[in-house]
Amino acid sequence: MNVPSALSQYRTRLAGPAVTLFIAVAVFALAQTLYRMPNPPAVLVLAIVFSAFYGGLASGLLSAVIAWVFVAVHFSDPGAYFHYSLENFARIVTWGVSMPLTAVMVGMLKHRLEQTAKAAKEHEIVEAHLIERSRSEAELRNSNALLNAMFESAPDATLLVDADGRIVRANNAAAHMFGFAIEDIAGKPVDDLLPGRYRENHVGHRRAFAAQPHPRAMGSGMELYGLRSNGSEFPVDVMLGPLRTDGSLTVICIVRDITERKRAEEVIRRLNAELEQRVEQRTAQLSAANRDLEAFSYSTSHDLRAPLRAISGFAQILARRDREGLTEEGRHHLDNIVEASAHMGRLLDDLLNYARLGRRAVNLQPVALPELLAQITKTFAPRVSEAGAELVIPRELPAIESDPTLLGQVLGNLIDNALMYHRPGVPPRVEFACKLDAGHATLTVTDNGIGIPAEHFDKIFNPFQRLHGQEQYPGTGIGLAIVAKAVEMLGGRVWVESAVGAGSRFFVELPLRTEKGRAHDAASPATSGRSDRP
Numbered sequence: 001m002n003v004p005s006a007l008s009q010y011r012t013r014l015a016g017p018a019v020t021l022f023i024a025v026a027v028f029a030l031a032q033t034l035y036r037m038p039n040p041p042a043v044l045v046l047a048i049v050f051s052a053f054y055g056g057l058a059s060g061l062l063s064a065v066i067a068w069v070f071v072a073v074h075f076s077d078p079g080a081y082f083h084y085s086l087e088n089f090a091r092i093v094t095w096g097v098s099m100p101l102t103a104v105m106v107g108m109l110k111h112r113l114e115q116t117a118k119a120a121k122e123h124e125i126v127e128a129h130l131i132e133r134s135r136s137e138a139e140l141r142n143s144n145a146l147l148n149a150m151f152e153s154a155p156d157a158t159l160l161v162d163a164d165g166r167i168v169r170a171n172n173a174a175a176h177m178f179g180f181a182i183e184d185i186a187g188k189p190v191d192d193l194l195p196g197r198y199r200e201n202h203v204g205h206r207r208a209f210a211a212q213p214h215p216r217a218m219g220s221g222m223e224l225y226g227l228r229s230n231g232s233e234f235p236v237d238v239m240l241g242p243l244r245t246d247g248s249l250t251v252i253c254i255v256r257d258i259t260e261r262k263r264a265e266e267v268i269r270r271l272n273a274e275l276e277q278r279v280e281q282r283t284a285q286l287s288a289a290n291r292d293l294e295a296f297s298y299s300t301s302h303d304l305r306a307p308l309r310a311i312s313g314f315a316q317i318l319a320r321r322d323r324e325g326l327t328e329e330g331r332h333h334l335d336n337i338v339e340a341s342a343h344m345g346r347l348l349d350d351l352l353n354y355a356r357l358g359r360r361a362v363n364l365q366p367v368a369l370p371e372l373l374a375q376i377t378k379t380f381a382p383r384v385s386e387a388g389a390e391l392v393i394p395r396e397l398p399a400i401e402s403d404p405t406l407l408g409q410v411l412g413n414l415i416d417n418a419l420m421y422h423r424p425g426v427p428p429r430v431e432f433a434c435k436l437d438a439g440h441a442t443l444t445v446t447d448n449g450i451g452i453p454a455e456h457f458d459k460i461f462n463p464f465q466r467l468h469g470q471e472q473y474p475g476t477g478i479g480l481a482i483v484a485k486a487v488e489m490l491g492g493r494v495w496v497e498s499a500v501g502a503g504s505r506f507f508v509e510l511p512l513r514t515e516k517g518r519a520h521d522a523a524s525p526a527t528s529g530r531s532d533r534p
Contacts, residue, residue: 013059016051020063023047024070031074041071041095048103057107064099071095157255161190163248165206177257179229190253195227210249213242226255235262311337362489367404369397369434376412383419389428391415397434400441402510406486410494411445413479414506418447423501436512440492443508452498461494483508 027040044067052060073081075088084092151158157174159167170185178185178193190206191199209216216239226236239254315337373393377384384391415430422428431446452460461484483506487494491511498504 013055016047016055016059017062017066020044020047020051020066024066028070028073040074041067041099044070045099045102048099049106052103052106053110056110057104060103060107061100064103067099068092068096071099154254157257159190159253159255160243161251161253163210163250165190165203168250174255177228177255178226193227195225195233198224209240209242209251213249213251215242216240226257234259362403362406364401364403366399367402367407368399370395372404372408373397373411373432376408376415379412380415380419387419387422387428389419389422389430392429392431394433398436398441400434400436400510400512402490406490407510410483410486410490410508411443413483414445414508417479417506418445418449418504421447421449423448423450439512441510441512443510444505445508446503446505448503451500451502452496452504453500454498457496457498460496 023043027043031040044063048060048063048067051063072092075084075091077083077085077088151169152171154171154173157177158171159174160169162168167186167188167190170180170182172182175182175185180188191202194202224236224238225233227233235258237256237258239256241252241254243250243252370393377391377393380391383389411432418430419428426448429448431444433444433446435442435444461480484494487508487510492509494506494508496504496506
């Protein structure tokens with residue numbers, strides 16, 4: 001009991017006697033005056049009742065003693081305390097008996113009331129506890145019923161196995177899967193549900209799991225098979241979950257028949273193998289067709305050179321010797337023959353270059369872009385001067401690992417394309433740039449030429465795709481096809497951004513190489529018609 005509580009009890013017990021003493025002193029003081037109270041002990045009886053009810057039996061008895069002392073003094077003979085007449089003595093005895101009895105009866109009454117209140121409170125507590133217990137038991141019954149329903153209605157076979165490896169309980173799906181009745185499967189060793197070749201090792205696996213129980217996801221671990229009551233086997237996935245009940249280990253096993261999944265996987269595996277074989281065959285056929293086409297293009301271009309030279313040579317001889325003797329129409333036809341022969345010669349040269357790309361090996365080596373661009377600029381110097389063009393090449397350019405011949409063809413053809421397709425009356429301006437980022441080198445060639453419609457962004461990289469007539473802009477339609485094929489051989493990609501009348505910007509993205517010459521990133525398709533920069 002703490003100090004504040006003890007002090008409170010003392011105050012409660014002493015309050016009644018203090019009131020009794022105060023009343024006794026007050027009545028005694030009044031008696032010394034002319035006023036005499038008719039029956040002062042009756043007032044003190046009220047104080048005793050208050051004291052016994054408020055402070056308890058001990059407090060009431062103490063108040064009774066104080067009151068009796070006052071009565072003894074009050075009824076003493078005048079001038080001689082504690083001397084009594086026979087009548088007063090009888091009064092003193094009467095009050096001396098009745099006052100303690102009053103305290104005892106009131107104290108007992110209070111005790112009875114307190115016991116009754118305490119019993120009522122305890123009854124309420126017990127009743128509330130019983131109600132709560134009844135509610136908890138109902139919830140437990142409902143929870144058990146729900147768990148039982150979930151266990152029995154689970155679509156997968158569900159087993160409860162004890163620490164000794166015996167099946168404690170099985171649901172209907174388990175009985176159906178393994179071909180047993182519910183009452184027959186309970187109590188069986190779980191090893192009986194496995195083919196014989198797995199049982200010996202499975203005992204060790206069970207012991208290891210019991211030593212370190214942990215949930216195991218469906219499909220993890222080794223491949224297992226189940227054994228039906230008729231002796232047939234079927235592939236299964238098993239999920240294990242440890243349950244601790246009353247200090248013992250129970251394992252919940254969820255078994256899933258994966259026969260259909262295995263069949264589907266086998267079908268997919270077979271189809272993938274067939275598809276891979278077909279792809280290999282088709283790839284081999286395409287490779288052979290491409291090689292034959294390249295060989296045909298090379299042979300045809302080479303074989304056509306001799307008769308073309310003869311036609312061109314005789315036409316030029318005829319133009320020099322007999323041009324004046326020809327009519328205007330004849331001279332026009334002769335000029336057409338010379339011009340067509342020259343165009344055919346350029347076309348054959350481009351075809352040979354395009355065919356040679358597929359017949360050569362890629363030779364990767366460090367390429368200094370400033371030196372390569374200096375050689376290309378020197379090659380195009382007469383055309384640049386004639387057109388009043390401007391080639392803008394940064395002073396600081398990195399060295400990248402590439403094939404210098406292929407890269408030279410790419411950049412040369414892009415610059416040639418920019419010089420050819422310029423706007424009338426506007427001097428061509430060609431700007432080169434290079435940016436290294438994210439394992440790639442991105443080369444850009446920007447011009448202020450006529451531009452390209454967006455619907456032709458993909459087509460221009462195909463052979464013989466021309467957007468303008470020969471009389472407008474001479475060309476063979478092979479230049480950008482050579483660019484695309486060379487970039488593809490380098491493991492990169494090329495695309496264009498352009499607007500009609502606002503020039504074009506060609507992007508060539510090449511992978512940065514490691515020291516062994518392998519690309520950091522897988523090669524992407526060589527061409528892309530995207531109009532946004534990656």
